[in-house]
Amino acid sequence: MQQDDRAPDSPISASRLALVASRTINGVIITDAARRIEWANEGFTRITGYTLDEVKGKVPGHILQGPDTNEETRRFMRERLSRNEGFEVEVLNYRKTGEPFWVRVEVQPLLDEKGVVTGYMGIETDITDRKLAEYELQRRAYQQVAISRLSQKALTAEVPALMAFAVEAAADALDAAHAGFFSFTADGKKIRLEAGKGLPDVPAVMDRPGDEAFASPQDAHNEAVLMVASRLFGGLTVKSSLGVLVSDGEKPYGILVVGTPEEKTYSADDLSFLQSIAHVLAAGIQRSAIQEQLVAERDRAEEIARLKSEFLANMSHEIRTPLTGIIGFASVLASEVPEPHREFAALIEQGGHRLLEVLNSVLDLAKLDAHQVELDLQRLHVASVVREILPLFRPLAEQKKITLSLEEEEGSETGYALLDRGAFVRILQNLVGNALKFTNKGRVTVEVWADEQRVNVNVRDTGIGMDQSFIPHLFEEFKQESSGVTKTQEGSGLGLSITRRLVDLMNGTIRVESKKGEGSTFMVSFPRVEQGAAPEQPASNPQPQSATYMNRASVLLVEDNPDTRFLMQHLLQDVYDVEAAADGAEAQALARKRIYDLVLMDIDLGGGPDGIATLESLRRIPGYEAVPFIALTAYALPGDRERFIRAGFDNYLSKPFDIEELLQLTAGLLAS
Numbered sequence: 001m002q003q004d005d006r007a008p009d010s011p012i013s014a015s016r017l018a019l020v021a022s023r024t025i026n027g028v029i030i031t032d033a034a035r036r037i038e039w040a041n042e043g044f045t046r047i048t049g050y051t052l053d054e055v056k057g058k059v060p061g062h063i064l065q066g067p068d069t070n071e072e073t074r075r076f077m078r079e080r081l082s083r084n085e086g087f088e089v090e091v092l093n094y095r096k097t098g099e100p101f102w103v104r105v106e107v108q109p110l111l112d113e114k115g116v117v118t119g120y121m122g123i124e125t126d127i128t129d130r131k132l133a134e135y136e137l138q139r140r141a142y143q144q145v146a147i148s149r150l151s152q153k154a155l156t157a158e159v160p161a162l163m164a165f166a167v168e169a170a171a172d173a174l175d176a177a178h179a180g181f182f183s184f185t186a187d188g189k190k191i192r193l194e195a196g197k198g199l200p201d202v203p204a205v206m207d208r209p210g211d212e213a214f215a216s217p218q219d220a221h222n223e224a225v226l227m228v229a230s231r232l233f234g235g236l237t238v239k240s241s242l243g244v245l246v247s248d249g250e251k252p253y254g255i256l257v258v259g260t261p262e263e264k265t266y267s268a269d270d271l272s273f274l275q276s277i278a279h280v281l282a283a284g285i286q287r288s289a290i291q292e293q294l295v296a297e298r299d300r301a302e303e304i305a306r307l308k309s310e311f312l313a314n315m316s317h318e319i320r321t322p323l324t325g326i327i328g329f330a331s332v333l334a335s336e337v338p339e340p341h342r343e344f345a346a347l348i349e350q351g352g353h354r355l356l357e358v359l360n361s362v363l364d365l366a367k368l369d370a371h372q373v374e375l376d377l378q379r380l381h382v383a384s385v386v387r388e389i390l391p392l393f394r395p396l397a398e399q400k401k402i403t404l405s406l407e408e409e410e411g412s413e414t415g416y417a418l419l420d421r422g423a424f425v426r427i428l429q430n431l432v433g434n435a436l437k438f439t440n441k442g443r444v445t446v447e448v449w450a451d452e453q454r455v456n457v458n459v460r461d462t463g464i465g466m467d468q469s470f471i472p473h474l475f476e477e478f479k480q481e482s483s484g485v486t487k488t489q490e491g492s493g494l495g496l497s498i499t500r501r502l503v504d505l506m507n508g509t510i511r512v513e514s515k516k517g518e519g520s521t522f523m524v525s526f527p528r529v530e531q532g533a534a535p536e537q538p539a540s541n542p543q544p545q546s547a548t549y550m551n552r553a554s555v556l557l558v559e560d561n562p563d564t565r566f567l568m569q570h571l572l573q574d575v576y577d578v579e580a581a582a583d584g585a586e587a588q589a590l591a592r593k594r595i596y597d598l599v600l601m602d603i604d605l606g607g608g609p610d611g612i613a614t615l616e617s618l619r620r621i622p623g624y625e626a627v628p629f630i631a632l633t634a635y636a637l638p639g640d641r642e643r644f645i646r647a648g649f650d651n652y653l654s655k656p657f658d659i660e661e662l663l664q665l666t667a668g669l670l671a672s
Contacts, residue, residue: 027124049096154284415450439463584614
């Protein structure tokens with residue numbers, strides 16, 4: 001039946017028709033004063049599937065709203081209509097076919113010349129695609145949170161708990177009714193269920209399946225794949241399935257499989273997420289295996305050191321790469337998504353930074369254990385450094401309503417010591433940070449003073465203090481007064497151990513006085529040296545200029561990870577003219593077409609030439625002899641920076657990076 005877009009004769013006025021005609025790109029309906037439909041346009045039929053004949057005389061809400069329509073939204077619309085007021089709202093409706101869809105509805109009352117309501121006009125805009133995109137963004141954010149939390153557990157949790165958490169995270173993030181992790185037996189011929197969700201009792205040991213278990217999105221509905229998934233899930237009906245191998249790159253540990261009883265379309269992003277879960281799970285299993293071996297072979301110190309270094313290298317690279325995306329995209333989301341979703345982005349970024357702090361502490365400890373910390377001792381004015389660092393902690397102090405103050409006492413103005421600036425700053429950060437963490441009210445005071453022999457820094461707080469029996473263990477690795485289920489504060493238990501070692505390396509001493517319930521005082525002391533020349537003022541860092549004020553510098557980004565590549569282009573595009581290459585060959589092709597002002601280079605570029613080899617090949621292209629190159633990589637273990645500088649890079653930045661730090665670095669190289 002041909003839709004009649006003509007409005008009925010009276011009571012539809014010419015002014016109504018003019019208004020409708022101007023808005024016909026969307027669905028439009030006109031009702032009488034009792035809210036019964038009098039007229040609908042073609043847009044309404046296209047969106048809902050209903051013709052005018054099918055809906056005429058009916059109340060829109062009675063035919064369009066359904067079981068999942070938000071009741072609060074319904075109540076809001078009813079209240080506005082009862083007061084003859086217009087409104088605009090987003091609501092979930094249902095098409096004639098029963099398919100749900102989202103619309104933005106604008107309703108206005110129609111008044112006669114006396115101001116009496118004679119009906120209502122509603123304009124509907126289909127926003128289903130936008131809502132689906134928002135849902136997908138939230139789902140991806142949830143997946144990143146799941147990876148971040150699993151990564152934290154991989155550092156400390158027992159393997160059974162880690163397996164259960166991995167299965168739960170995979171099932172929840174992929175909306176899968178069934179999921180399981182099946183480990184391989186020692187001979188590799190059988191599998192056993194280690195952790196499952198939504199599964200019945202399954203045999204303790206089953207034959208190992210073939211490659212059909214490793215289902216890609218394209219194979220999610222393949223009959224052979226579904227048969228394997230059904231067998232693994234104890235005979236349950238499975239109509240969609242994804243499966244990945246859990247391996248550390250050398251040793252396969254098992255299979256991680258998810259499935260649903262209804263047909264579901266999976267994307268490449270879903271597969272990438274499941275692989276990330278598998279990688280972190282494998283790293284956690286590997287970590288547990290290494291720890292067991294360390295306990296069994298305590299007398300083999302050299303072997304223990306080698307295994308620990310390998311583990312840290314793998315964990316550093318595997319965690320830093322996804323952390324770049326987690327922290328970076330969370331920062332982008334926090335500035336671009338609507339207000340209701342910003343808290344999610346802030347939580348993702350907070351979790352990423354917390355994981356990075358733990359990772360950096362572990363790596364610092366590794367450097368100290370391996371005696372690979374190289375100090376650059378300089379004559380420093382101690383009070384000046386404290387004065388410079390203390391403002392960094394004021395936001396936290398203000399948030400906790402704690403007074404943070406500096407007291408420069410007798411001799412502080414001439415108190416110099418031979419210190420490594422970075423190491424001394426780390427000591428201050430650990431001590432002041434701990435003082436603020438364990439103080440809930442009162443004050444934290446930093447005191448600087450000097451006598452003829454030594455320069456002293458005391459960090460005094462009015463916090464929770466500690467028992468005298470714990471003080472002898474205070475500087476031991478991973479030691480915290482409260483731990484396990486009674487743990488009251490977050491942290492890895494590494495900060496004070498690192499602090500003591502750094503103090504020892506600079507010929508200093510550290511001691512503590514504390515009383516439970518009253519507070520603690522940490523006292524650090526270093527040998528005093530002669531004043532010498534006046535301390536140099538720190539040079540101001542070059543600031544990146546907007547394209548509005550300078551000619552945009554061109555940047556070639558070489559990065560194989562698509563998430564990191566997309567993130568960096570997004571972050572740099574407002575400042576620089578950025579072009580990206582996924583591997584060395586593509587980078588060479590772009591470099592032969594133009595000479596870029598700066599090159600940002602990842603080191604691990606997949607299966608082809610790595611970043612060092614690509615650097616060497618680009619240097620041979622005429623015009624690139626003096627172009628600055630920055631190594632931007634997840635390799636961050638002791639000696640990595642020096643290795644890349646020796647290879648020819650002009651500077652180095654480890655992932656995950658702070659965008660301001662990256663912009664400062666690039667601006668400095670371009671300015672020079």
